[in-house]
Amino acid sequence: MQPKLFAEIILPLPLPGTFTYRIPSDWQDYLQIGQRVSVPFGQRKIYTGIIHSFHTNEPETYKTKPIDAILEDTPSLLPQQIELWEWMASYYMCSLGEVYKNVYPTALKLESDTYIRWIENELLEDAELSAEAQEILQALKNKNIVSVDEVSKLIHQKNVLKVLKELLDARQVRLDEKLIEKYTPKIENYIKINIDLNSEDSKEAFELLDRSPKQRELFLQLIQLKASEKNPVKAANFIKDYGGSHATLRSMEKKGLISIFEDQTRRNQLYEENIESIEKLSPEQQQAFDGILKGFKNFDTVLLHGVTSSGKTEIYFKLIEQMLQKNQTTLFLLPEIGLTTQLTQRIQKKFGELVGVYHSKMNQNQRVEIWNETLENKYKIIIGPRSALFLPLQHLGLIIVDEEHESALKQKDITPFYHARDVARVLASKNKANLLLGSATPSLEVYHAAKQGKIGYVSLNVRFGNVQPPKMEIIDLRKAFHRKEMTGQFSKALILAMKNSFEADKQVILFQNRRGYAPVIECLSCGFTPYCPNCDVALTLHNISLELKCHYCGHKQAKPQHCYQCKSVELETKGVGTEQIEKEALSIFPEQKIARMDVDSMRKKFAYEKLIEAFERKEINLLIGTQMVSKGLDFEYVNLVGIIRADNLLNFPDFRAHERAFQRIVQVAGRAGRRNQRGLVQIQAFEAHHPILKMATEMDYNAMAEQILAERQNFLYPPFVRLIEIRFRHKKEEKVQKAAHYFKQMLQGKFSSQCLLGPEAPYISRLNNEYRFHILLKIHNQQSPKKVKLLLNEAYQQLMQIKAFRSVKIDFDVDPY
DSSP, rough: OOOOOEEEEOOOOSSSSSSSEEOOOGGGTTTOOOOOEEEEETEEEEEEEEEEEEEEOOOOSOOOOOOOOHHHHSSSOHHHHHHHHHHHHOOOOOHHHHHHHHHHGGSSSSSSEEEEEEEOOOOTTTTOOOOHHHHHHHHHHHHSEEEEEEEETTTSSSSOOOHHHHHHHHEEEEEEEEEEOOOEEEEEEEEEEEEEESTTHHHHOOOHTTTHHHHHHHHHHHHHHHHTTSEEEEEEHHHHHHHHOOOHHHHHTTSSEEEEEEEEOOOOOOOSSOOOOOOOOOOHHHHHHHHHHHHHHHHHHEEEEEOTTTTTTHHHHHOOOOOHHHTEEEEOOOOHHHHHHHHHHHHHHGGGGGGGEOOOOOOHHHHHHHHHHHHHOOOOOEESGGGGGGOSSEEEEEEEETTTTTTGGOOOSSSSSOBHHHHHHHHHHHHOOOOEESSSSOOOOHHHHHHHSSSEEEESSSSSGGGGOOOOEEEEHHHHTTTTTTTTTTEHHHHHHHHHHHHHTTTEEOOOOOOOSSEEEEEETTTOOOOOOSSSSSEETTTTTTEEEEEETEEEEOSSSOOOOOOOOOEEEEOOOHHHHHHHHHHHOTTTTTEESSSSTTTTTTTHHHHHHHHHHTOSSEESGGGGGGSOOOOTTTEEESSTHHHHHHOSSTTHHHHHHHHHHHHHTTTOOSSOOOEEEEEEEEEETTTTHHHTTTTTHHHHHHHHHHHHHHOTTTEEEEEEEEEEEEHHHHHHHHHHHHHHHHHHHHHTTTEEEEEEEEEEETTTEEEEEEEEEETTSSOOHHHHHHHHHHHHHHHHHHHGGSSSEEEEEEEEO
């Protein structure tokens, strides 16, 4: 075998390519691709790197550093995962390090921190240390090594560099880089019986317990647990179930009856309830199931277009069951964490311990444990949002993307700006697995691909049990306000419908796609509106916390008692959020139990789970929420859905606004009447005759798709072209504007004016104190995306050659929708 002299290492840095490190001669047999190692980088930093590849080519332009340490015995990353990372870096125009940084568990990425170590040197004769330096030195003599953070707290100063330099110059300390392990195993106490119950020792044991009735009782319980093969047992659980205390157990340990020892335990608890069998499919479901299997013979990807409440989930379960028979793994992707709660319970009832759940609400230690257990092939079904795509899945046979149309599947905040649906397709291809996309309102790109014969297509047009779709009504708010039939934001018709539902012991869902109390607060005297100091956006009033908040940067300030500009106390709110709807609903129906589901109310751990369980148990009569309530939730007693202001969905500056408005209305309408009784949906809108609202009330997806696709073909928008959005950011508006115009000049001549739009300031031109300009590039289907990306990279490199523009941040968002 050829020796491994050098390794290419992936580092979590926004720098192109991999980095070459020398392999110590005695480590060559221990290193593998996908393994974590620590490596030095720059002057003092140490990073966790992933081994990408090996070779024998020594770099000519620089001297290689050796790998610092091997961090694991076996790789934590599979070769196909590295291949997926490389595809993402290439397709989404970012570095491999950025992919690594943002898709790999944070707790597995060890980081270096700076530590100060005491050197036992004589203090130089002419050295005079300040009081702060002497305080640090004394602490070091007691502790030997402290972190920079500890030094900062010790002398109550944020900037400690001056004091550290003083100690360094006096040769009293040295600086070290120490790797910090972020993952900590969960250690708990366990109890084990020490004696053989069939020996003479057991008689002596009971004699020892004659005068300790509580200890005797606990010892008998332990004997029973041992008989049922539950030995050792967790001390905390034993005390909770059978009483006693840790002191009682320690007394029993001193008598030699039991041993108490520490051991690592799982944070992710096993499913211990009885497993339910999978229900038999209805004739319509069976037909769809057979159609999917037939589709997979000709296509890797199949779209299941099933109306709301048609029973798509049971079809998913049947497909998973088939994967289990083949000993293959299924990845079940959902757009929102909130959806995992209800669906996880359903899927665990069918498949028990084979199900692993992974999402961002878990703490870092839980995520590491799921990662490691997936690597060990402990789960055959993984369920979670888009981050679950990057687990080390073994023997992958099927990926299901439920609610594939949802915008939450797109990563918008940090690079890579990937879409989970598209990454799932590549992941399935690399694993020779199948991909099933499910939705009642498919994205037009996927629907168009299906109609063009590029992917398989299966429709399911009837609700399960032949339940009728809900009755849809539009309430004209213009007429209602004119006739004085409004109570706050509630029309007379909606109040009557809600009253009828409550009297029939049914539940109601109200949908308003804005959180907070009101989006704008305005002075009636001078027209002043408080804006965020960091962003060009009005501050949203949150009445519960009595604060004005920016939903973009997080800035908060107290609710004003008077106008900041003219001191008038006549302040008026404009627009409506979920808090205002909740307040008005409580005043109209004070006897009803009302809850709110939005980002603000769901911040606490397990908030989703608790609210959904309470609603299922009918402890809540009215649920008010944002788009969270529109996605895939299944409640038996909901017979009325009200949409407070449908216009908010329509009037949005985005080419997908009408498509998404239709999807949102149909999806939230699908929560009504999912069992025997037909549901009712009331849509309040000022533009009551808008064609999209008409199509939504008729649930005519095909008409909507035909109309919008025709418009997009005329104006060159997806799926007829591909888009790349180039975003420029800087604290100085003039500089970012110049950089964007210069970049466009470099691209002119290579693209037509019809396909190169901008630069323009977006709808919100300043975020987090950074001004923004965007260029939108349209790529015809006949053009090579790879060549276009090369041209963009060349233009970027040219721009970075100009010193004045190097501080401008530039992001490439491929498929920005």
